[in-house]
Amino acid sequence: MKELRLMKGNEALAEAAIRAGADAYFGYPITPQSEVIEYLMAENPAERTGMVVLQAESELAAINMVYGAAGCGKKAMTSSSSPGISLKMEGISYIAGAELPCLIVNVVRGGPGLGTIQPSQSDYFQAVKGGGHGDYKLIVLAPATVQETVDYVKLGFDLAFKYRNPVMILSDGIIGQMMEKVELFEQQARSTEEPEWATVGKKPGRDHVIVTSLQLQSEEQEKVNLRLQAKYREIEKNEVRYETIMTEDAEYLFVAFGSAARITRKAMEMARAKGIKVGLLRPQTLFPYPYEAINKLADQVKGILTVEMNAGQMVEDVRLAVNGKVKVEHFGRFGGMIPNPDEILNALEQKIIGG
Amino acid sequence: MAKRGDIVIDIERCKGCGVCVPFCPTETIALGPEVNSKGYNYLVKVNDTCTGCTNCAVVCPDAVITVYREK
Amino acid sequence: MAENLIKPENLVYKKTSVMTDKVMHYCPGCGHGTAHRILAEVIDEMGIQNETIGVAPVGCSVLAYNYFDVDMTEAAHGRAPAVATGIRRVFPEKYVFTYQGDGDLAAIGTAETIHACNRGENILIVFINNGIYGMTGGQMAPTTLEGMKSSTSPRGRDIKTMGNPLKITELVAQLPGSYFVTRQSVHTPGSVRKAKRAIKKAMEYQKLNKGTCLVEIVSNCNSGWKMTPVQANKWMEENMFPFFPLGDIKVPQE
Numbered sequence: 001m002k003e004l005r006l007m008k009g010n011e012a013l014a015e016a017a018i019r020a021g022a023d024a025y026f027g028y029p030i031t032p033q034s035e036v037i038e039y040l041m042a043e044n045p046a047e048r049t050g051m052v053v054l055q056a057e058s059e060l061a062a063i064n065m066v067y068g069a070a071g072c073g074k075k076a077m078t079s080s081s082s083p084g085i086s087l088k089m090e091g092i093s094y095i096a097g098a099e100l101p102c103l104i105v106n107v108v109r110g111g112p113g114l115g116t117i118q119p120s121q122s123d124y125f126q127a128v129k130g131g132g133h134g135d136y137k138l139i140v141l142a143p144a145t146v147q148e149t150v151d152y153v154k155l156g157f158d159l160a161f162k163y164r165n166p167v168m169i170l171s172d173g174i175i176g177q178m179m180e181k182v183e184l185f186e187q188q189a190r191s192t193e194e195p196e197w198a199t200v201g202k203k204p205g206r207d208h209v210i211v212t213s214l215q216l217q218s219e220e221q222e223k224v225n226l227r228l229q230a231k232y233r234e235i236e237k238n239e240v241r242y243e244t245i246m247t248e249d250a251e252y253l254f255v256a257f258g259s260a261a262r263i264t265r266k267a268m269e270m271a272r273a274k275g276i277k278v279g280l281l282r283p284q285t286l287f288p289y290p291y292e293a294i295n296k297l298a299d300q301v302k303g304i305l306t307v308e309m310n311a312g313q314m315v316e317d318v319r320l321a322v323n324g325k326v327k328v329e330h331f332g333r334f335g336g337m338i339p340n341p342d343e344i345l346n347a348l349e350q351k352i353i354g355g
Numbered sequence: 356m357a358k359r360g361d362i363v364i365d366i367e368r369c370k371g372c373g374v375c376v377p378f379c380p381t382e383t384i385a386l387g388p389e390v391n392s393k394g395y396n397y398l399v400k401v402n403d404t405c406t407g408c409t410n411c412a413v414v415c416p417d418a419v420i421t422v423y424r425e426k
Numbered sequence: 427m428a429e430n431l432i433k434p435e436n437l438v439y440k441k442t443s444v445m446t447d448k449v450m451h452y453c454p455g456c457g458h459g460t461a462h463r464i465l466a467e468v469i470d471e472m473g474i475q476n477e478t479i480g481v482a483p484v485g486c487s488v489l490a491y492n493y494f495d496v497d498m499t500e501a502a503h504g505r506a507p508a509v510a511t512g513i514r515r516v517f518p519e520k521y522v523f524t525y526q527g528d529g530d531l532a533a534i535g536t537a538e539t540i541h542a543c544n545r546g547e548n549i550l551i552v553f554i555n556n557g558i559y560g561m562t563g564g565q566m567a568p569t570t571l572e573g574m575k576s577s578t579s580p581r582g583r584d585i586k587t588m589g590n591p592l593k594i595t596e597l598v599a600q601l602p603g604s605y606f607v608t609r610q611s612v613h614t615p616g617s618v619r620k621a622k623r624a625i626k627k628a629m630e631y632q633k634l635n636k637g638t639c640l641v642e643i644v645s646n647c648n649s650g651w652k653m654t655p656v657q658a659n660k661w662m663e664e665n666m667f668p669f670f671p672l673g674d675i676k677v678p679q680e
Contacts, residue, residue, distance in 0.1 A: 372455030372655040407436075411615075417449075423438060
């Protein structure tokens with residue numbers, strides 16, 4: 001039976017976490033994502049499913065609580081916004097290094113520094129290129145709707161456990177704060193499995209489990225890195241997700257993710273009304289990135305414009321994908337400003353068609 | 356009269372720190388002149404006066420001493 | 427000797443099987459090994475090896491997970507109480523301990539320590555205080571005494587410019603969330619036996635779910651202090667104990 005509700009992005013995310021059978025949420029308030037922990041506390045999931053919800057003393061503590069719970073083989077998650085995510089980067093690197101599954105949500109706001117509480121996509125580099133120290137990757141999911149936010153909580157946990165890798169949902173202040181119709185999936189039971197890599201108490205007949213990201217011998221640390229890289233290649237092979245809209249006959253292409261893709265879609269419709277044959281490619285996974293799909297479209301179109309709520313970050317990946325075949329330009333508003341469809345269309349005409 | 360005891364020293368694990376030596380009530384142990392494969396002057400028994408009191412084993416940071424005592 | 431006493435029925439002391447057979451990397455005479463051993467003995471005697479999860483710190487005891495034959499997680503510097511919180515919250519029936527040095531617990535991890543204890547997380551924190559950063563080569567720690575030399579206080583700790591040594595254990599004892607807080611040492615057979623009893627009590631208290639237990643062990647760092655192990659233990663008695671007096675600081679109100 002379909003369960004439809006009108007929900008705020010952050011609250012829908014929290015509800016999805018309970019329904020996905022999450023075992024634990026550890027968080028710290030920060031605008032514009034505080035509704036996640038507020039909703040969880042109000043819902044009292046300890047009663048509903050036995051899920052643990054704890055407000056930590058800092059983002060540092062929260063991510064390390066996630067590390068502890070994830071090491072126990074539990075579905076653990078945290079959420080924050082940009083400055084808080086920076087604080088979590090230490091823990092995220094340890095979790096990636098120890099190869100533990102977990103879900104991290106970044107409801108991005110404008111930076112750098114304390115920045116603004118308004119929406120932004122300026123944490124793209126931090127999310128997709130690692131973010132913390134060391135060679136590692138997060139699986140990064142970029143929802144454009146409240147519905148996708150909900151769906152990606154479930155998908156995120158599935159991918160995290162499939163690859164024993166942290167997954168980040170890269171949302172933003174628009175998606176977190178807006179209300180939309182959302183179809184909720186049914187409550188899933190919390191898992192009772194005890195993975196063999198988890199610290200659950202030493203079982204007779206097996207070695208003690210050690211969760212660590214430390215290898216003092218370089219030869220051993222290189223092996224860890226090689227194993228991680230092989231895993232990332234596997235993820236790149238299997239998990240690329242993107243959506244294309246009106247690309248069949250397109251002469252020009254927009255590439256945009258998340259909120260920016262929604263606005264860009266409107267600009268695309270306005271361009272089409274003027275007779276400009278432009279399509280849209282919207283990456284849903286930012287790592288792995290749809291390099292191949294963009295590369296193929298570069299054979300068909302005359303130019304590509306990325307639309308981002310940042311000073312030009314994803315454009316670098318599009319250029320890598322296109323590899324010089326056609327012109328690739330960036331249009332962005334940032335610092336919490338949101339582009340409007342008119343200026344996006346104008347940028348397409350100025351930078352790509354007329355440029 | 357005190358009961359009689361004996362100790363077994365894991366020579367290879369002993370780091371020759373000597374922390375145990377002053378706590379032996381019968382001066383049974385001392386750091387010897389020989390070194391183990393790590394180069395430490397390991398602990399040796401220098402007489403047969405052990406009472407099995409376990410002081411040396413209890414204070415040993417590397418758990419190298421096993422203690423026996425007559426029943 | 428006439429009679430061979432070395433036979434199983436005469437055995438009175440041997441290394442617990444809750445410690446692995448790996449040779450510990452600690453310097454000769456370092457109290458870490460003794461502290462590890464008595465904690466392992468407590469786990470052994472309580473029969474909780476299969477229900478215990480430990481958290482190792484960053485510092486000299488970063489590799490503690492190699493020596494305890496229990497499931498363990500290696501935490502980031504100072505974050506062990508947060509990691510242990512995550513573990514104990516999802517496994518409220520298990521025994522969870524952290525093992526941390528002074529830099530880890532009382533400098534970079536102060537917030538995690540104070541807040542875990544203030545929430546009354548039902549974990550055991552074993553805190554090794556040797557007044558120095560051992561692993562990185564003998565730098566000044568939050569617990570370095572006034573006037574004490576280290577590689578970053580080469581003329582001795584100057585309170586005016588370097589601040590005061592921190593008695594974090596007394597601080598923790600003030601928090602309503604802490605249940606049993608004590609300061610011990612492991613440099614004599616008597617003190618080892620006493621410290622072990624304290625650790626055992628603290629471990630047993632976990633089942634009561636009444637709050638955090640913290641056992642500080644004032645210990646030596648003969649390499650960092652540049653003394654022989656025996657000298658270091660004497661120096662510790664004369665200099666560390668007056669500032670960090672041994673004994674129970676907070677005992678449960680029964």
